[in-house]
Amino acid sequence: MATPRAPLRFVEAVSATVSESTKSGFFFDYDGTIAPIMRDPAAVFPVAGALARLEVLSNLVSRVAIVSARPAAFLCDRFSGLPGVHLFGLYGMQTVVDGEVRTDADAQPWAPVMRGLAADAARELPGGVLVEDKALLVSLHYRAAPSLRTAVERWASGKAAELGLREQYGRMVVDLRPPVERDKGTIIEHETESLTRAWYFGDDLSDARAFDALRGRERRDPAFMGVAVAVANDEVGDELIRGADFTAGSPEDVPAMLDHVIGAFPGPPAGSYAG
Numbered sequence: 001m002a003t004p005r006a007p008l009r010f011v012e013a014v015s016a017t018v019s020e021s022t023k024s025g026f027f028f029d030y031d032g033t034i035a036p037i038m039r040d041p042a043a044v045f046p047v048a049g050a051l052a053r054l055e056v057l058s059n060l061v062s063r064v065a066i067v068s069a070r071p072a073a074f075l076c077d078r079f080s081g082l083p084g085v086h087l088f089g090l091y092g093m094q095t096v097v098d099g100e101v102r103t104d105a106d107a108q109p110w111a112p113v114m115r116g117l118a119a120d121a122a123r124e125l126p127g128g129v130l131v132e133d134k135a136l137l138v139s140l141h142y143r144a145a146p147s148l149r150t151a152v153e154r155w156a157s158g159k160a161a162e163l164g165l166r167e168q169y170g171r172m173v174v175d176l177r178p179p180v181e182r183d184k185g186t187i188i189e190h191e192t193e194s195l196t197r198a199w200y201f202g203d204d205l206s207d208a209r210a211f212d213a214l215r216g217r218e219r220r221d222p223a224f225m226g227v228a229v230a231v232a233n234d235e236v237g238d239e240l241i242r243g244a245d246f247t248a249g250s251p252e253d254v255p256a257m258l259d260h261v262i263g264a265f266p267g268p269p270a271g272s273y274a275g
Ligand SMILES: O=P(O)(O)OC[C@H]1O[C@H](O[C@H]2O[C@H](CO)[C@@H](O)[C@H](O)[C@H]2O)[C@H](O)[C@@H](O)[C@@H]1O
Pocket: 029, 030, 031, 032, 036, 037, 038, 039, 040, 041, 044, 067, 068, 069, 070, 132, 139, 141, 143, 170, 171, 172, 173, 175, 204, 206
């Protein structure tokens, strides 16, 4: 078994990042990480100050990206003013290149199955469940009616088995998606190939795969430093926090944490930094 590396100190993580900024990257989950959790997914925007920090960071390091289960078109809308921020939607089944959404060729043939699934969900699940149809991914939300959790999970498992889909559990949601080899871990593995430092901020079960990808790379490459930041909440167990190097108390705390990183770079921050 590999020896776990010594715990990171925040100042060390920051200075190691500043000293290799051209080979450093910052990756962020969206909901619950840099955006608040709300009952209506369509009403969610990044927390105050998040966009300004991401813009500044994108001028300081090699890569800044959002890695989300949201559709890429939604992310394009929320991050429209930040061309330096890369967007990965639907767990990496979608990316944005030169402003255009590109969908994974492996996932595309599943569109009719997913369409049928969304229709079945709307018809068969109780009214308190919000069915979010994202074309290649169907999210079944029970935040408005937490007592429906078991019913939703049972229904989702049955459909996943029947149709050969993947299930991803999250904060009062079950996501069903095609069985293609994409998740937050595979995105991070790929996106960090040319980096020596990578930070990942996440709050939910699907983000554990990104943390694992950082750890896996550290084991293979001792020169690589992965920095896992968990955003705390009382809906996900503490496993994510136990696997993290650092914890932010809430999405609202993330901009202040980024200020410590940005402030360690020499010179005034570039970009429309609001302070
Ligand atoms: O990978 P993410 O960007 O974190 O997406 C995961 C899910 O996030 C959204 O749902 C979560 O946020 C909603 C809005 O605050 C909240 O109502 C819901 O309970 C949370 O699970 C999104 O709506 C889902 O489609 C994503 O799967």
